[in-house]
Amino acid sequence: MADLRNTFAGISSLNPFWLASAPPTDKAYNVHRAFEAGWGGVVWKTLGEDGPPIVNVSGPRYGALLTPDRRMLGFNNIELITDRPLRTNLDEIRDVKRQWPDRALVVSLMVPCTESAWKAILPMVEDTGADGIELNFGCPHGMSERGMGSAVGQVPEYIEMVTAWCKQHGRLPVIVKLTPNISDIRQPAAAAKRGGADAVSLINTISSIMGVDPATLTMSPSTGGMGSHGGYCGPAVKPIALNMVAEIGRAPATAGLPISGIGGVGSWRDALDYIALGATNVQVCTAAMVYGFKIVQEMVDGLSDYMDSMGFKTTADFQGRALPTVTDWQYLNLNATSKAVIDQASCIQCGRCHIACEDTSHQAITAVKDGKRHFAVKDDECVGCNLCVTVCPVPDCITLRTLAPGEMDTRTGQPVRAEPLNWTAHPNNPSRAATA
Ligand SMILES: Cc1cc2nc3c(=O)[nH]c(=O)nc-3n(C[C@H](O)[C@H](O)[C@H](O)COP(=O)(O)O)c2cc1C
Ligand code: SF4
Ligand code: SF4
Secondary structure, rough: OOOOEEEOOOOEEOEEEEEEOHHOOOOOOOOHHHHHHOOOOOEEEEEOOOOOOOOOOOOOOOEEEOOOOEEEEEEEEEOOOOOOOHHHHHHHHHHHHHHHHOEEEEEEOOOOHHHHHHHHHHHHOOOOOOOEEEEEEOOOOOOHHHHHHHHHHHOHHHHHHHHHHHHOOOOOOOOEEEEOOOOHHHHHHHHHHHHHEEEEEEEEOEEEEOOEEOOEEEEEEEEEEEOOOEEEEEEHHHHHHHHHHHHHHHHOOOOOOOOOEOOOOOHHHHHHHHHOOOEEEEEEEEEHHOOOOOHHHHHHHHHHHHHHHOOOHHHHHOOOOOOOHHOOOOHOOOOOEEEEEEEOOOOOOHHHEEEEEEEEHOOOOOEEEOOOEEEOOOOOOOOOOHHHHHHOOOOOEEEEEEEOOOOEEEEOHHHOOOOOOOHHHOOOOOOOOOOO
16 A cells, blocks of 8 residues: 655655645634645745735736646636734744644745845744745735745745754744746756755746736736736646756756645646656645645545556655656657558547648548548558547557567658667767768
8 A cells, every 4th residue: 555655855754645725724714624635735826024914906817728628727826925923823833833743834935035025934934843944035016026036936036045044043944935927947946955945845926927808908917907917827837837847857966856846737737747757746736725625535536546656665666657758859769760550540630630631730530531520540640649549539549669670660761770869869960970
């Protein structure tokens, strides 16, 4: 039986499923309900410094990208950090932690970029008994205009400096939450490590505009007829986040730095992707907001069943296992050859594969045979691009077959070579390394 217990940045929890800092973790009422549902940990909604409360818009702060059948693909928000008094949050955090000693309770923080501001808030958080702090260097709207959030996260020197202050003046584990609104995620991750971070978490939200109302031609959603960019998250951002997680895991300067994977996690399968690419645990926001706290039960059961089926006792048994399979394009084996294969028994003859390949790929799928609709792959045209597989509405009706070494590729008229050949040594590469 799989053991889902997990330790991240020195913080232990029942399972690797945490709620990310966001509305689901904004108050004790929510967090109690989340823990009752089975979440292993939470990162409390970001606290700011003491003072006049944060003011949010009193109108649509959320927007969404939906499929035609109204399934959520992407989610956008212009919400700021907590708008509840600091003291109320601290008192609730203390109380919740006391009642749930076996769950992880990390507090997200965002205060002005001065040593005194960070030094002042750290002891207040420590006094609650919380397990760690997460530095919110990621929020891309509102707070960034005030010199916080992603305004800090986009400058590696600031990340290093603030992280070092938190290590120097505090005693709790420090998780640095990174913004994806940057061209090279390895830079801020390395800065966090230099500053002494115990771990990084990523991603926070991606700067975004959801669209325009066609009747009024105003940005939508709008606040009094005007809109401002928000932060994008949900299933649509997962591939972006996974790439960033893998980039950090692969880079020599940051390899081994513990990672909490965030972005589009809604099921155990999503969590598996993050963990296999090197994350120790995952955090969830949008899926909990859309489907409620009980989704964690599917996550726990699904991951546990998967681990049993694979013979994994703990998540450490597969953590990072997929990372060595991530490389740069130039190292891919250009001799590896695939062809699409259509299973005639399950084909419903909708024709989508034909039109996709005919109009935009390699004209490699027939539409008619003996005067009847018939969809079959022409091996002598197919380049194995995978487009037809992705557009076919019937699962597993089209698959890609890898040609065996020595097998004739009728497209090139050459047998498939057994030895790998990548771009660095390819004869067409004008700057290839000279070979003996
Ligand atoms: C409405 C909303 C409010 C958020 N507030 C915060 C916040 O206060 N602090 C923070 O670090 N991240 C905040 N986030 C970002 C999430 O913690 C998370 O990084 C992001 O939503 C990606 O995860 P997801 O795809 O599971 O939603 C917020 C996200 C949403 C949707
Ligand atoms: S794999 Fe690409 S080239 Fe081959 S049949 Fe499908 S769409 Fe056409
Ligand atoms: S898209 Fe799939 S189901 Fe439709 S014709 Fe092609 S193989 Fe058949």
